[in-house]
Amino acid sequence: MNFRAIGAIYKFEMARTGRTLVQSIVSPVVSTSLYFVVFGAAIGSRITQIEGVSYGTFIVPGLVMLSVLTQSIANASFGIYFPKFVGTIYEILSAPISHVEIVLGYVGAAATKSIVLGLIILATAGLFVPLHIHHPIWMLTFLVLTAVTFSLFGFIIGIWADGFEKLQMIPMLVVTPLTFLGGSFYSVNMLPSGWRTITLLNPVVYLISGFRWSFYEIADVSLGLSVSMTVSFLLGCMIVVWWIFKTGYRLKN
Amino acid sequence: MSPVISVVNLSKTYGSGYTALKDINLEISRGEIFALLGPNGAGKTTLISIICGIANPSQGKVSVGGHDIIQSYRAARSLIGLVPQELHTDAFETVWATVSFSRGLFGKPRNPAYIEKVLKDLSLWDRKDSKIVTLSGGMKRRVMIAKALSHEPQILFLDEPTAGVDVELRKGMWEVVRGLQTSGVTIILTTHYIEEAEQMADRIGVINKGEIILVEEKARLMQKLGKKQLKLQLQGRIEAIPPELAAYHLELSGDGNELTYHYDTQSERTGITSLLGDLRNAGIRFYDLDTRQSSLEDIFVSLVR
Numbered sequence: 106m107n108f109r110a111i112g113a114i115y116k117f118e119m120a121r122t123g124r125t126l127v128q129s130i131v132s133p134v135v136s137t138s139l140y141f142v143v144f145g146a147a148i149g150s151r152i153t154q155i156e157g158v159s160y161g162t163f164i165v166p167g168l169v170m171l172s173v174l175t176q177s178i179a180n181a182s183f184g185i186y187f188p189k190f191v192g193t194i195y196e197i198l199s200a201p202i203s204h205v206e207i208v209l210g211y212v213g214a215a216a217t218k219s220i221v222l223g224l225i226i227l228a229t230a231g232l233f234v235p236l237h238i239h240h241p242i243w244m245l246t247f248l249v250l251t252a253v254t255f256s257l258f259g260f261i262i263g264i265w266a267d268g269f270e271k272l273q274m275i276p277m278l279v280v281t282p283l284t285f286l287g288g289s290f291y292s293v294n295m296l297p298s299g300w301r302t303i304t305l306l307n308p309v310v311y312l313i314s315g316f317r318w319s320f321y322e323i324a325d326v327s328l329g330l331s332v333s334m335t336v337s338f339l340l341g342c343m344i345v346v347w348w349i350f351k352t353g354y355r356l357k358n
Numbered sequence: 359m360s361p362v363i364s365v366v367n368l369s370k371t372y373g374s375g376y377t378a379l380k381d382i383n384l385e386i387s388r389g390e391i392f393a394l395l396g397p398n399g400a401g402k403t404t405l406i407s408i409i410c411g412i413a414n415p416s417q418g419k420v421s422v423g424g425h426d427i428i429q430s431y432r433a434a435r436s437l438i439g440l441v442p443q444e445l446h447t448d449a450f451e452t453v454w455a456t457v458s459f460s461r462g463l464f465g466k467p468r469n470p471a472y473i474e475k476v477l478k479d480l481s482l483w484d485r486k487d488s489k490i491v492t493l494s495g496g497m498k499r500r501v502m503i504a505k506a507l508s509h510e511p512q513i514l515f516l517d518e519p520t521a522g523v524d525v526e527l528r529k530g531m532w533e534v535v536r537g538l539q540t541s542g543v544t545i546i547l548t549t550h551y552i553e554e555a556e557q558m559a560d561r562i563g564v565i566n567k568g569e570i571i572l573v574e575e576k577a578r579l580m581q582k583l584g585k586k587q588l589k590l591q592l593q594g595r596i597e598a599i600p601p602e603l604a605a606y607h608l609e610l611s612g613d614g615n616e617l618t619y620h621y622d623t624q625s626e627r628t629g630i631t632s633l634l635g636d637l638r639n640a641g642i643r644f645y646d647l648d649t650r651q652s653s654l655e656d657i658f659v660s661l662v663r
Contacts, residue, residue: 107432113462124450192446196505199410199440200463201432353414 110202114210115217118184122218129180130222133172137226140168141233144290149234155292156323161234165227166317167289170251173223174284174309177252178276181215181259186266189355204350208260215256216249223248237320243328244319250335251312255280257342264355283309288317293325308338360424361385362437362513362544363409368418370404370568378404380568382418386513391535391545393559393576395552395658401568402548403443406515410440422513436464439511443518443548445498449491453482456490457504464509476504479534481527496527503531507538514538516547520554532558552655556580564661571661579657588619588630590637591646600640606633617644 122129145161152160188194197207230236238244259276266272287309293301304310305326315331318324324331348354363386370379379401386392396402407413409420411431420427422434448456457473477483480500485493490501499519506514516535520528528551535545535558549555555562555576562579564572572579595614606629609618617637621628637644 107465109465109467110463113459116462117459120455191448192442192444193448195410195412195440195442195446196460196463198412199435199438201435201465202463203432 107202107206110200111206111210111213114197114207115214118180118211118214119217121184122180122214129176129218130225133176133222134225134229137168137172138229138233140164141230145230145234155295156321158321158323159234162236163292163317163321164290165230165234165236166320167284167287167313168230169223169226169248170309170313170316171281171284171289172226173219173248173252174255174280174312175276176222177215177219177255178259178262178280180218181212181256182263182266182272182276184211184215185260185263186272189263204347207350208257208346212253212256212260215259216252219252219256220248223252239322240319244316247312247316247319247331247335250332250339251316254335254339254342257339257346261342261345261349264349267355280309283307284313288313288325292323308334311335362388362423363546364419364421365405365409366419368405368408368420369416370401370408370413371416378568379408382565382568382570384563384570384573386544386546387561388544389539389542390560391539391547391558392561392563393555394546394548394563394565395555396548396565400565402565403517404568405565406440406517406546406548410438410515411435436509437512439506439509439514441502441506441514441516441519443521445495445502447490447498447501450489452487452489453477453493453501453504454486456501457508460505461508466509472510473504473508476507479537480504481530496524500527500531503534511543513544513546516545516549518548520549520551528554552658556655564658566661580651586621586628587650588621588633589648589650590617590619590644591615592617593643593645596642600642602640603633603636606636617642 141161141164144164149159149161149164154160155163185194188197227236262272262275266274286304287307288304293304293310293314296304311326311331311334314325315328315335318328318331363384365382365384368379368382369377371377382401382405384405394402394405404413408415409422409427411427411434423437425431425433425437427434451459454473454477457477458468461469461473474483477486480503482497482500482504485497490498493501499521503516503519514535520531532554535547539545545558547555547558559576562572562574562576563570592615596610597614599608599610599617606619610616611618619630619633621630
């Protein structure tokens with residue numbers, strides 16, 4: 106294992122975050138805080154409790170997930186797309202690094218940034234609404250699992266994209282709607298049964314449900330199902346990444 | 359001595375169906391400077407890209423330092439430093455950071471003293487803390503070389519390294535290249551400045567339309583394919599070449615004051631002695647003469663025409 110190479114990529118990517126601190130950390134924290142202000146403090150005070158939890162408190166896990174999902178994808182996709190765009194990818198491809206090491210460097214950095222961001226948002230949420238985490242280990246497990254899985258997904262998008270428009274397409278047109286419709290702002294159980302069935306096809310439901318359970322012990326689906334679905338998506342992404350490196354898709358051809 | 363790079367029956371066809379390399383066979387000896395010449399689109403960069411691991415071969419085998427580039431890619435790639443044709447740099451990184459990053463990618467431990475030496479050799483030390491975006495084109499090119507040298511490679515690929523670099527810096531770069539060769543580094547270069555290949559290379563390879571059409575020691579190539587010219591400045595203008603000199607296939611300049619004779623240095627007789635005698639017999643006097651050997655560029659152009 107070329108640990109120095111993994112470290113070099115990881116540090117390089119983290120340094121990029123340092124240079125773009127406002128865009129990487131401050132901006133998502135501010136925009137998520139606005140959700141807390143509007144839906145938590147302002148509108149939330151007029152909405153009844155959901156399954157025994159105030160609305161402002163109820164939406165915290167969903168909003169953290171929303172940020173972690175979008176930032177994981179954005180960080181990882183940009184991290185690998187930019188070297189392709191400016192041509193510096195030649196250096197990665199010609200270095201004595203395995204595919205696993207490349208992925209560990211880029212996805213590790215992207216996931217780290219998202220996890221840090223998620224924790225900052227969580228701490229910020231605590232300023233607006235009362236928070237209690239029933240299962241902190243599970244909370245961290247879901248946070249890490251989600252950050253890694255969607256960083257892998259972002260890595261795939263970054264390889265696939267051959268322009269900045271494509272880089273934005275999946276996060277904007279697929280991931281954000283799925284997150285909004287995946288129970289960030291409501292319980293899936295509040296939906297009519299037909300819509301509930303359709304909603305259960307949305308993989309983000311399982312992430313948010315499991316994450317919310319770790320906070321309040323309330324969930325739309327069972328914990329086991331949440332973990333299984335998240336791990337399944339993680340494995341799916343790993344298979345696609347393995348195929349990308351095996352074939353050299355959009356990297357070596 | 360076993361070759362440091364061995365390319366056997368290498369072919370590359372892109373997904374579009376375009377065949378960039380056709381059954382390439384090539385061996386590079388340890389410690390030599392090998393110049394790969396070819397017109398644009400000949401396949402030079404594709405060949406280098408495959409050897410360095412940037413592109414996948416469609417067919418054939420390549421080994422570097424005895425290591426197969428697919429099976430033993432770590433061992434093979436760790437020997438190679440690559441300076442690509444285009445100026446691919448991280449604009450917002452500092453010179454020091456980007457060169458150190460390259461060293462890390464190759465799994466080498468930190469060695470600030472070595473990085474300092476490389477930057478000083480390439481006249482970049484004063485700009486080590488500058489962001490790359492602030493550097494001139496020539497400096498960026500040298501940063502690319504510094505990155506390629508950062509992990510102390512045994513083989514250095516230079517793909518058009520002096521494109522856009524001014525004459526003085528170019529000379530400095532070639533001094534660095536000479537120094538690397540002296541320390542045992544094998545250099546493979548492509549260049550559009552054929553006079554550079556003529557000055558620097560030990561061997562020349564010519565690639566055209568994806569095929570290696572010639573590999574030869576430079577001196578032997580110049581000797582074998584080079585032609586010499588004898589130019590005679592005449593004392594008086596002549597209207598036409600006398601018929602008795604027709605066998606020499608002389609060329610008369612437009613103003614009638616200069617005769618050019620082409621001869622082969624490899625042939626048993628150059629014909630110069632008899633030409634000079636026949637000129638005297640024909641009453642043609644000259645006041646000066648000079649000879650010129652065809653350049654590598656002349657040879658290259660005649661090969662790829």
